[in-house]
Structure formats: structure tokens, C-alpha cells
Amino acid sequence: SPEAFLNSEIFRDIYFNPKFQSRLSLVVVDEAHMVNVWGLVASGESKGLASHLKHMERGCFRPGYGGMGGRLMATNGTPLLMMSATCRPIAIKKILESLKLTENMVEFVRAKLTRPEIRMLRINMEYSLASSEDLAGLYSTQEQTPNSKIIPTLIYSTTRNLTRQVLHVLNCARESNQEGDASRTFSRRYHSVTGDLDKADVTGDFTKGVFPVVSSTMALGLGQNWKRVRSVIHIGQGDPASICQILGRCGRDGKKCLAIMLVEAHRKNGKNSVSDFTNVEFQNDNDRMDALAITPVCLQVAYLVDN
Structure with missing residues (x-):
């Protein structure tokens, strides 16, 4: 969970252990749009957005998540896979900024979001x-x-x-x-x-x-x-x-x-x-x-x- 990823000393010791890092082949972030949500809180941008407050439990009580970028990038070049069903271009831009990435460093795979049923x-x-x-x-x-x-x-x-x-x-x-x-x-x-x-x-x-x-x-x-x-x-x-x-x-x-x-x-x-x-x-x-x-x-x- 993001909580363990950021706050658990035990997990941090394992994660940064050279033996663990040498075996790490992929880091996956599911629901990647949440990185943008948490980033809005950490940066203070959410204060002026009524839309952010409409969902009490979307992440407004977890401001530390705006700092996930540094931890995700400290992997000695291990590939990062981010997945989301709902991620607008502006949200993608914010996520890349949070992770200190540029678009030419990322390969995008896009598909239509259709649920006719x-x-x-x-x-x-x-x-x-x-x-x-x-x-x-x-x-x-x-x-x-x-x-x-x-x-x-x-x-x-x-x-x-x-x-x-x-x-x-x-x-x-x-x-x-x-x-x-x-x-x-x-x-x-x-x-x-x-x-x-x-x-x-x-x-x-x-x-x-x-x-x-x-x-x-x-x-x-x-x-x-x-x-x-x-x-x-x-x-x-x-x-x-x-x-x-x-x-x-x-x-x-x-x-x-x-x-x-x-x-x-x-x-x-x-x-x-x-x-x-x-x-x-x-x-x-x-x-x-x-x-x-x-x-x-x-x-x-x-x-x-x-x-």
C-alpha cells in the first residue's frame, strides 16, 4: 500500500536493501490518477477546488502522498508501470511533474474507455x-x-x-x-x-x-x-x-x-x-x-x- 511504501521503516529497509534492489524488475502503480489527487493536496492547489472537497475520503486527509515521486524514482533505473482507467491529459502532466519525468521518458499505451453495458x-x-x-x-x-x-x-x-x-x-x-x-x-x-x-x-x-x-x-x-x-x-x-x-x-x-x-x-x-x-x-x-x-x-x- 502507499502507506507502507512511504511510512513503514521495515519496508523501507527492505526496499533500499541492495540485494532487494538488484532483484527488482518492475514497480507498478495501480490507480495512478491518485498520484495527481494527492499531489494537489501536498502542493496546496486543492484548497481552492470545491470539487476536491466533494469526496471527503478521496485523499484529502493524506497530504504526504504528494511526495511519492522521490521514493518511486529511487530504484536505480527499474522500469515504472503506471495504470489508470481515468487520467486526463492535465492529470498526466501533473503526475509527470510529481515524478520528475518528461514525456519523452515515458511510453504511453492508450485505449478507449467504453462500457456500453x-x-x-x-x-x-x-x-x-x-x-x-x-x-x-x-x-x-x-x-x-x-x-x-x-x-x-x-x-x-x-x-x-x-x-x-x-x-x-x-x-x-x-x-x-x-x-x-x-x-x-x-x-x-x-x-x-x-x-x-x-x-x-x-x-x-x-x-x-x-x-x-x-x-x-x-x-x-x-x-x-x-x-x-x-x-x-x-x-x-x-x-x-x-x-x-x-x-x-x-x-x-x-x-x-x-x-x-x-x-x-x-x-x-x-x-x-x-x-x-x-x-x-x-x-x-x-x-x-x-x-x-x-x-x-x-x-x-x-x-x-x-x-
Whole structure:
């Protein structure tokens, strides 16, 4: 993990041991776009970006990761392989700067990011983000539709507090009377502060089909490859690259699936119509976040262009 890579004295002693270095043939960085995210924090650039704060657990609490470059480069010429499904040109530029690399030192292998099996819907929210009440309309009562008939779904919120509110809304909609029950049979929550044993229970029971819905932050899913997930719901605004990663967690088996974006109808201090975008040559992350909520372009195309 990046934590061990940067902070573990034991791993550092092994990593820089001449015998280890002599046998090291390749260093791989998966989810390489996160190097840019952490770099924004370390450099202070994230302070002015509302898009960065929309996903509480994306990395804003780990500022040391902006310094990964020095450690990655201290390998006596060992090849470095960086992989990501969502990495815009500007993010690639920032990553190369962080790693002290130039483009002529890197060989790029690019492929189209197409997931035709995902049906994407963007829905304007009628209620506030804090209430998460828009979710209630997606689920009928337990008597009408038993848990066994609910498709496996991941519901992503932008903060840990909202994951609890989502459970409350779902409990009321289902009329299940399981509020506060850690072993509830419809939905449970997952975030970075969830205890290790609870995390194992949630992921294990969800995989086994014990319950169909997980309410979570971005702490869930990075590196996961659940083939049973049929639907992903994201509530609120967020960085388009991060949302693209989230929505891509459904339909991993290649079968038809549904991705839903619940967006705020009016974004305070944001751009709320196409005409608000006056500088078409440059868009910062806040602009991209607002554009995703209103673009008339097919969402599949929008994500493809963005990445």
C-alpha cells in the first residue's frame, strides 16, 4: 500500500536493501490518477477546488502522498508501470511533474474507455443533498419487494455522515424497522473509519448475497472487482474522474447494469447553465464538476471526452 511504501521503516529497509534492489524488475502503480489527487493536496492547489472537497475520503486527509515521486524514482533505473482507467491529459502532466519525468521518458499505451453495458441516468434532485430523500423514490416497501428481489447496489455519498442518512432513508422507504441494526438484511454502510472487523463483515456478507445494498463513501471499491453489482448510485456533485471510477464498478461481468447520478438542480456559486461557461478553452475541476451536472451531451461521450 502507499502507506507502507512511504511510512513503514521495515519496508523501507527492505526496499533500499541492495540485494532487494538488484532483484527488482518492475514497480507498478495501480490507480495512478491518485498520484495527481494527492499531489494537489501536498502542493496546496486543492484548497481552492470545491470539487476536491466533494469526496471527503478521496485523499484529502493524506497530504504526504504528494511526495511519492522521490521514493518511486529511487530504484536505480527499474522500469515504472503506471495504470489508470481515468487520467486526463492535465492529470498526466501533473503526475509527470510529481515524478520528475518528461514525456519523452515515458511510453504511453492508450485505449478507449467504453462500457456500453452501463445505462447511465442523470436525475435532478428534488430534495436537499443533506436529506438524501430522493433515494426513497427508488425503493418500494419490503412487503411489496422482498430483499431477495433487490439488485445488488452500491450507493455512494460524499461524506461519512451522509452514509448514515442514506441508511435512515432506505429504512423508512422499506418500512423494515432495522434502524441501528448492525446485521440488517437490506443495507449497511462502509467508510474509512468503519472498524476493520465491520469492514470485513460488510464486504464479506455483500459478496455472499446476505444483503443487497451498501451505503458508502469512496473508501469502498478502489481495487474491488465485484461482478455481482448491478447498479451504482452517486449522490451529489463530485470530480468527474472520480464519479467515472465509481459508476464503473457495476456490470463488471459484462451484463447490462444501471448507473444513476443524483445531482443538485441548482449549485450555489456554481455554473447552472451552458451559457455560464464563457471560457471554452480552459476548465478547472470546479467547471468540470458543474458541466457534468448539466451537459446535454450523452454521458458516455462526456466521460470519454473528459478522460
